[in-house]
Amino acid sequence: MTATSTQVRLRDHRFFFWLAVAMTVVIVAGFSMQLAMGRSSFAVPVRLHIHAAVFFGWTALYLMQNWLVASGSVALHRRIGWLGAGWAVAVVVLGIYMTVMMVRRGGAPFFFVPSYFLFMNSLSVLCFGGLVAAAIRLRRQTAWHNRLMACAMAGLTGPAWGRLLPAPFMIPWVGWGVFAAVMLFPIAGVVADLRTRGRVHPGWWWGIAALTVTQVAMDVAATSAPGLALYRAAVAGTPGEAVAPLSYPPFPPLS
Incomplete structure (x- = not known):
């Protein structure tokens, strides 16, 4: 291994650590602001605490691994x-x-139509899972592994960005606004590669493509006949059945 390649590897390691720090800061800031503004509370069902523990635990694990x-x-x-x-x-x-x-339970955020919210979150975590699986498959190829894992983690920052951005003022483009914010992290990786290596590793392009295809699929699925049929099957016999899948929920009252 040459000195030059050693330097590139060490720079990669430092970059991915600080990228993980930046993504962790966004996630903590997004959910902390929600709590500070009184939009969320610890007085929620146990399953929500489990969900939060698993997602924040993954964030901590990703940061520690880097x-x-x-x-x-x-x-x-x-x-x-x-x-x-x-x-x-x-x-x-x-x-x-x-x-x-x-x-x-009819609880989609008021700045997303319910059908879009269902597919946005579900497809996002499926994309995350697919990228993580690919990164594990390529774990011996470090450059691929790091970049695919970073793209997977970037996708998980979406809910935090949704809380940090002025979402009510971005209707009907909230989903794409969140996507643009998420893409700041892979773009930072592209820039870092150009500065360090003089070229962009294909791992970034595959990760960016996966995130982009997922974003387009959200729009298509939310309004398609099969997507709406799946939505109606999911909410059948529940309060959500009375909510129009392609209409925005009412704005919360001003207090």
Whole structure:
């Protein structure tokens, strides 16, 4: 291994650690602001606490894994990696479950139509799961692994961006506004590659393509006949059945 390639590898490790820090800050800021503004409370059902613990736990694990690599503890990083694989499965399952529960009780945020909200969250976590699976498959190819994992994690920052952005003023483009914010992280990776390597590693292009295709699929699925049929099947026999799938819920009253 040449000195130049060693320097590139070390720069990569530092970059991915600080990218993980930035994504963690966005997630903590988004949900902390929600709590500080009185839009959320700890007085919620247990399943919501479990959901939060799993998602924040994944964020902490992702940050720790990048710190381990940046600090040279690669062997420990690899041993813990299989814990992350199981945790990622829990993120996908709980993400879809909680989204379905929200639309079943008619609880979609007022700046999303319910059908879009169902497919936005569900497809986002499925994209996350697919990128993580690909990253695990390519775990011995470090450059691919790092970049696919970073794109997967970037996708999970969407709900936090939705809380940080002025979503009510962005209707009907909230979903694409969140997507644009999410893409700041892969774009930062593209810029870093150009500065460090002089070229962009294809892992970024595959990750960006996966995120982009998922975003387009949300719009298509939410308004398609099969998508609406799936939505109606999900909310059948619940309060969500009375909510129009393609109409915005009423704005909350001003207090």
